[in-house]
Amino acid sequence: MKQKKSLRFKIITGIAIFLIMIASSFFIYVSFYYKASTLALSTLKSDSVVKVEENGDILFTPVSNKKNIGFIFYPGGKVEASAYAPIAKEIASKGYTVVIAEMNFNLAVLSPNKADSIINKYKEVDTWIIGGHSLGGVMAASYAYEHNEIKGLVLLASYPQSSKDFSKSDIKVLSLWGSNDKVADLNKVKEANKLMPSSAEFIELKGGNHGGFGDYGHQKGDGDATITNEEQMREASEYIIKLLEKLQ
Numbered sequence: 001m002k003q004k005k006s007l008r009f010k011i012i013t014g015i016a017i018f019l020i021m022i023a024s025s026f027f028i029y030v031s032f033y034y035k036a037s038t039l040a041l042s043t044l045k046s047d048s049v050v051k052v053e054e055n056g057d058i059l060f061t062p063v064s065n066k067k068n069i070g071f072i073f074y075p076g077g078k079v080e081a082s083a084y085a086p087i088a089k090e091i092a093s094k095g096y097t098v099v100i101a102e103m104n105f106n107l108a109v110l111s112p113n114k115a116d117s118i119i120n121k122y123k124e125v126d127t128w129i130i131g132g133h134s135l136g137g138v139m140a141a142s143y144a145y146e147h148n149e150i151k152g153l154v155l156l157a158s159y160p161q162s163s164k165d166f167s168k169s170d171i172k173v174l175s176l177w178g179s180n181d182k183v184a185d186l187n188k189v190k191e192a193n194k195l196m197p198s199s200a201e202f203i204e205l206k207g208g209n210h211g212g213f214g215d216y217g218h219q220k221g222d223g224d225a226t227i228t229n230e231e232q233m234r235e236a237s238e239y240i241i242k243l244l245e246k247l248q
Contacts, residue, residue, distance in 0.1 A: 033106045036082040039230060040215035043085040050092045058082060058100040060092035069247055070097040070125035072115045074108045074132030074140045083214035090237040096244050097125050108139040115143050127151055127247055133213050134158050151247055154240055156213045157184040159192035166196050173200035174243045176236055178208025180223035208232040
């Protein structure tokens with residue numbers, strides 16, 4: 001009997017140690033992430049054109065000429081949400097509500113349906129598009145695939161899962177990537193056009209890289225950009241604004 005109890009104790013102890021090791025590894029992994037840099041942080045301030053509010057998610061509201069169209073943005077994996085403020089604020093300056101979603105542990109895969117709460121909260125917006133960078137784009141695509149009310153999809157250095165076929169959908173799609181991106185699988189980024197409507201736009205930003213869609217410094221393993229991330233974000237913003245204009 002004592003031997004059985006001893007064996008049971010050892011098994012339970014072993015399982016407990018194993019679970020603690022897994023939990024510790026996870027928290028160590030998520031504790032290191034890319035933080036927003038100076039340009040992004042300076043963009044988080046309200047001005048005469050765009051009001052900025054941080055309430056978990058980051059809301060960019062046009063002060064005037066406000067349209068009833070909104071853009072929900074899912075950040076890249078392990079990237080601080082505020083790193084994408086420059087793109088969000090530029091889009092909002094043209095009259096569109098923009099919400100950068102705050103993800104649990106900065107991982108969109110842990111909050112794939114975060115758009116639900118955003119859409120329910122801002123009911124004055126009646127037309128939504130969704131998009132994301134890298135892993136955030138993958139999860140944004142999955143959300144758009146499962147929610148017909150989403151009218152547009154923006155992918156930055158990203159692509160949908162192969163099971164998400166939008167080819168028969170009337171959703172507006174924009175896919176952008178940097179020519180010097182060494183993080184994303186650019187073959188998959190480009191080949192995703194097979195999953196998209198014929199009207200989808202696939203555009204390479206010359207000189208851009210993976211991390212240039214946000215302001216968070218150089219991403220490990222990325223290629224060197226020949227344009228500044230400020231230039232890359234401005235170029236991306238212009239293309240996204242053109243997509244939004246098609247929904248008016």
